[in-house]
Amino acid sequence: MSLPAEMRFIDLPSFGAPDVMTIATGPVPRPRPGEILVRVEAAGVNRPDVAQRQGTYPPPKDASPILGLEIAGEVIALGEGVNGFKPGDKVCALANGGAYAEYCAVPEGQALPWPKGYDAVKAAALPETFFTVWANLFQMAALTEGESVLIHGGTSGIGTTAIQLARAFGATVYATAGSEEKCGACEKLGASRGINYKTEDFAAVIKEVTGGKGVDVVLDMIGGAYFEKNLNVLAKDGCLSIIAFLGGPTVEKANLTPIMVKRLTVTGSTMRPRTAEEKRAIRDDLLSEVWPLLEEGKVASVIHTILPFDEVVEAHRLMETSTHIGKIVLKLR
Incomplete structure (x- = not known):
């Protein structure tokens, strides 16, 4: 396939609300x-995209300034030294930037084949959340079979992924969410107990359901507001793994005892x-440990909404409402 000179992409002329994003035309990378x-x-559409749009999460110096961190599509060209893929391969990939575009260049070590039976939409919902959950929950927090975990934001893209993977690897899962419907969705995905943080004290619930022992791991995206709780x-020798600060990055007062x-x-x-190199190591783990689970149907991408590429503004508005259960995906083709 010959490469076109130009492509459509989502431009960000200035930081701000979702409607600052526009469709533009520029050179194919x-x-x-x-x-x-x-x-x-x-x-895929993710919280870091929203943060970058708002001006609080700048891309690395060598990354594309175009929004977007995960894609699925067809390999059409190879850079020098690539030997793991060939033109025509169907891949999904964690991008360093540039995913909101018709063409995106990504490091070979951050790409994976579509799981068998997956299409582009289902595959595009995988990379950012699965890379993040694997690195933080399994590599850093070392969650293992027989342990227990509390996952905050259980119906987010991260949350739905974390619940499924934790259950698949033999952990007992508890999850917080903001409605009875969302708590039910968490339980359907494998949580032993969904905790409605608007009507329940999650700390009291965890104390009750664990007989006072507590959980071995907490995967947290709230930050300062939840730190002390x-x-x-x-539990003893437990691990708190923080991946976002939706409730603020600072703690004014906390008992560290x-x-x-x-x-x-x-x-x-x-x-x-x-x-x-770090991302390649995560990719390799996912390919060997998680991709078989996806292909067996034991774990799946959870998709809330599929929107056309031109409706990226609506996609970000939906993300900011936090009413979705699972991923929001933009479809280009």
């Missing part, structure tokens, strides 16, 4: 050494600044 060029068929619900008394670990990370 050329793959650098170690990269593949993908003709994008679908792109998260420490209190952890549980960290010492219970030998707790507090950790966290963002995916985008990780090195190519």
Whole structure:
């Protein structure tokens, strides 16, 4: 397939509300050494996209300034040194930027084949959330079979992924969400108990359901607002893994005694600044440990809404309402 000179992409002329984004035309990127060029068929929408649009999450210096972190589509060109893929391969990939476009160049080590039976939309809903959950829940927090985990934001893209993977690997899962419907969705995905944070005290519920022991891991995207309560619900030698700050990044006052008394670990990370080597290692784990689960139907991408590429403004508005259960995906082809 010959490469066109230009493509459509979502431009961000200024930071602000969703309607600052516009459709624009620009040059098709050329793959650098170690990269593949993908003709994008679908792109996932994620919280970091919203943060970048608002001006609080700048892309790395060498990344595309175009929004978007995950794609699915067809490989159409290879950069120098690429040997793991060939033109015509159907892939999904974690992009460093540039996913809201008809063509996107991504490092070879951040791409995976579509799971068997998947189409572009289902595949595009995988990379950002699965990379993030695997790195934070399994690599850093070391969740293992027989342990328990509390997942905040259980119906977000991260939450629906984390619930399924934790259950698939033999953990007992509890999850918070903001309505009875959402709590029911968490339980359907594998949570033993959905906790409505608007009507229940999640710390009291966890104390009750664990007989006072607490959970081994907390996966948190709220941040400062939940910090002290998260420490209190952890069992001895537990781990708090922080991946976002929807409730603010600061803690004005907190009792840190549980960290010492219970030998707790507090950790966290963002995916985008990780090195190519680190992302490749996560990719390799996903391919060997998680892709078979996807192909067997034991774990699946959970998709709330599919919108045409031209409706990216509506996609971001929906993301900001937090009413969705699962992923929001843009369809380009």
